Amino acid sequence: MREVDYDQVGVEIGHTTILRDVTVHAPRGSFLGIIGPNGSGKSTMLRCLYRALDPTEGRVQVGDRDITSISMRDNARQVAALTQRIALDFDFTAAEVVATGRLPHRSLTTSTARRDREICVQAMSDAGVTHLVDRAFTSLSGGEAQRVLIARAFAQEPEVLVLDEPTNHLDVRHQYAVLRAARDREVTVVAALHDLNIAAQFCDRLVVLAHGRVAATGTPREVLTPAAIHRFFGIGSHVFDHPRLNVPQVIFDEKEVE
Numbered sequence: 488m489r490e491v492d493y494d495q496v497g498v499e500i501g502h503t504t505i506l507r508d509v510t511v512h513a514p515r516g517s518f519l520g521i522i523g524p525n526g527s528g529k530s531t532m533l534r535c536l537y538r539a540l541d542p543t544e545g546r547v548q549v550g551d552r553d554i555t556s557i558s559m560r561d562n563a564r565q566v567a568a569l570t571q572r573i574a575l576d577f578d579f580t581a582a583e584v585v586a587t588g589r590l591p592h593r594s595l596t597t598s599t600a601r602r603d604r605e606i607c608v609q610a611m612s613d614a615g616v617t618h619l620v621d622r623a624f625t626s627l628s629g630g631e632a633q634r635v636l637i638a639r640a641f642a643q644e645p646e647v648l649v650l651d652e653p654t655n656h657l658d659v660r661h662q663y664a665v666l667r668a669a670r671d672r673e674v675t676v677v678a679a680l681h682d683l684n685i686a687a688q689f690c691d692r693l694v695v696l697a698h699g700r701v702a703a704t705g706t707p708r709e710v711l712t713p714a715a716i717h718r719f720f721g722i723g724s725h726v727f728d729h730p731r732l733n734v735p736q737v738i739f740d741e742k743e744v745e
């Protein structure tokens with residue numbers, strides 16, 4: 488696992504500035520949550536890490552290397568992404584989709600097929616999709632498909648796992664199971680999350696994006712205050728301690744305005 492650094496990252500698309508001066512550090516092995524309202528730049532920030540997009544300003548580093556200085560394939564060996572937009576038109580089975588996670592590691596000279604298979608079996612087990620192996624990917628429910636894609640990201644054995652709204656489509660048990668599986672891996676996680684209570688339970692640190700800029704950073708306890716939640720999300724709230732875990736939990740209240 489490697490650390491991730493955004494250093495004064497800016498993204499301009501057309502004549503629109505989407506991200507500006509984003510400087511963020513995720514220590515190796517940490518779980519960094521990116522939160523913020525719709526359109527604040529979360530996905531764009533993540534796209535710069537899995538190289539769907541290169542910044543127009545600044546740079547993104549994994550370990551001590553600017554990721555634009557290495558090949559896409561080398562970056563795919565170190566960064567796996569679960570993204571919002573995935574087009575799989577071919578009728579792959581779930582197992583075949585997971586196996587595509589091994590492609591960046593395929594060497595032309597040495598056969599690692601057996602090891603690849605073992606890694607995929609473990610990844611499917613970790614994501615709780617072993618029972619879906621032979622199913623056509625296109626026949627899966629939204630939540631099943633999401634978990635298969637998480638297994639594919641696990642199979643990639645990355646140093647850095649990028650999760651863009653990973654709990655989309657998942658029922659509450661699977662939301663927790665998938666994020667726990669991500670946290671328990673030897674990996675640095677950078678995740679865009681809408682659910683503030685999930686963010687508080689799983690993230691070591693949070694970054695709040697607003698209008699493409701870093702508006703706040705800190706531990707969940709530092710960031711998730713009623714005042715901040717109102718400022719960034721425009722809704723009142725009450726923040727309590729989780730009865731067992733030492734983390735804040737939020738109850739929203741439209742009438743409660745700071």
Ligand SMILES: Nc1ncnc2c1ncn2[C@@H]1O[C@H](COP(=O)(O)OP(=O)(O)OP(=O)(O)O)[C@@H](O)[C@H]1O
Pocket residue numbers: 500503505523524525526527528529530531532
């Ligand atoms: N290719 C593009 N061309 C023009 N505008 C774009 C492009 N990609 C993103 N944007 C705009 O940039 C802003 C940030 O988008 P982004 O998807 O990063 O936000 P987000 O915080 O992930 O939003 P959400 O919570 O709704 O998923 C939005 O206003 C979006 O419309």
